[in-house]
Amino acid sequence: EPEVTQTPSHQVTQMGQEVILRCVPISNHLYFYWYRQILGQKVEFLVSFYNNEISEKSEIFDDQFSVERPDGSNFTLKIRSTKLEDSAMYFCASKTLAGGPNEQFFGPGTRLTVL
């Protein structure tokens, strides 16, 4: 069964460093998302991406964040200069169609720890 994959599973970095979190969505999916979950808190939407551009983004997704689909398979989230409060679980998700009530498929997550 096709699945969304994410690498690495756990990333530890120093404050101020850049990190890139990688996701491989399901191959025929067209719409991609990043979410984060700070420990003990609810999942929060970061950004949605379609047709090689951002569709929507939340207030959390400031200039320190960027997303890219560098090739036909990867979808990346970059944090330019990490802060302690960026420590969280980051989930990638994808779905087949743009908009509408279509089911999302989630990756296993990357746990980011900023020291």
Place this chain on the structure above:
Amino acid sequence: KNEVEQSPQNLTAQEGEFITINCSYSVGISALHWLQQHPGGGIVSLFMLSSGKKKHGRLIATINIQEKHSSLHITASHPRDSAVYICAVPTLTGNQFYFGTGTSLTVIP
């Protein structure tokens, strides 16, 4: 302001019990998602529904669009059902999601 409210926050049940988790939302939606988050952190989509009721095995989800309320029921609960259950609603564009805080379920053998 919470667009999505879940109750209860924590739930402990004996194996075999019937379980109900509730979700209320304040935004207009096209569909509602129930998700399961395992202790390791991974998220699995259980249901996506826009009206009525859906059943998958021992899980049943219902939604009342007029009342902006959905319930997730688990029949004959089992310890392997122990997880966090999350209600999530997309905006009308479907491009952004609001998540509930989750209901942490523990089923005791």
